Amino acid sequence: MTHYLYLVRHGEHLDAEHGLDDGPLSPRGRRQAELLADRLSGVPLTAVWHSPLERAAETARAVAERLPSVTPEPTALLFDCIPTGMTPQTPALYEPFFGSVTEAEVEAGSAQMADAVAEFLVRKPAAHELLITHNFVIAWFVREVLGAEAWRWMTINQAHCGLTVLAQRAGRPWTLVTHNDLGHLPMELRTGLPEVALV
Numbered sequence: 178m179t180h181y182l183y184l185v186r187h188g189e190h191l192d193a194e195h196g197l198d199d200g201p202l203s204p205r206g207r208r209q210a211e212l213l214a215d216r217l218s219g220v221p222l223t224a225v226w227h228s229p230l231e232r233a234a235e236t237a238r239a240v241a242e243r244l245p246s247v248t249p250e251p252t253a254l255l256f257d258c259i260p261t262g263m264t265p266q267t268p269a270l271y272e273p274f275f276g277s278v279t280e281a282e283v284e285a286g287s288a289q290m291a292d293a294v295a296e297f298l299v300r301k302p303a304a305h306e307l308l309i310t311h312n313f314v315i316a317w318f319v320r321e322v323l324g325a326e327a328w329r330w331m332t333i334n335q336a337h338c339g340l341t342v343l344a345q346r347a348g349r350p351w352t353l354v355t356h357n358d359l360g361h362l363p364m365e366l367r368t369g370l371p372e373v374a375l376v
């Protein structure tokens with residue numbers, strides 16, 4: 178029996194384009210969440226977990242409104258975080274980003290990601306779990322499953338309400354089934370990706 182994890186970045190939040198950290202979903206974000214729910218309507222979800230931040234909690238509520246059999250639950254393991262600091266392999270063009278990150282933030286982020294991986298990348302036969310979280314958290318899970326070097330999380334990006342699926346069959350390693358699938362979103366709702374992926 179296969180265990181599936183559906184990783185989704187929250188919908189676009191109001192004023193995201195003006196750099197506000199958190200807030201309610203924008204009308205576009207709300208629509209992204211509704212279309213995500215429709216996309217998942219055939220999936221026998223066994224659990225829905227979400228980051229406690231407002232943009233993720235509201236995305237989870239919007240999904241649950243259209244999928245009444247699921248009850249979303251918050252978990253601090255899915256908070257937005259910084260999984261690592263600069264490593265010797267990190268491209269220099271990321272220095273400005275890491276320049277504004279404190280050691281304490283990195284320490285907390287690394288610990289959170291270790292706990293999140295230990296909690297969620299553990300086999301539960303026939304489980305279908307939806308995780309509504311943040312760009313960096315999904316990047317860390319994808320990097321983990323691919324066995325990529327730690328710095329690579331910086332280069333893995335997901336759009337708002339894009340669908341990334343991980344799966345594990347009995348006795349097999351976790352595998353990446355699909356990454357940032359946007360098939361349920363029309364072009365005007367595909368938001369949140371950097372214009373150019375920086376490597």
Ligand SMILES: O=C(O)[C@@H](CO)OP(=O)(O)O
Pocket residue numbers: 186187257258310311312313314
């Ligand atoms: O700030 C961001 O770019 C990302 C980092 O994870 O967060 P979010 O998915 O909440 O927009």
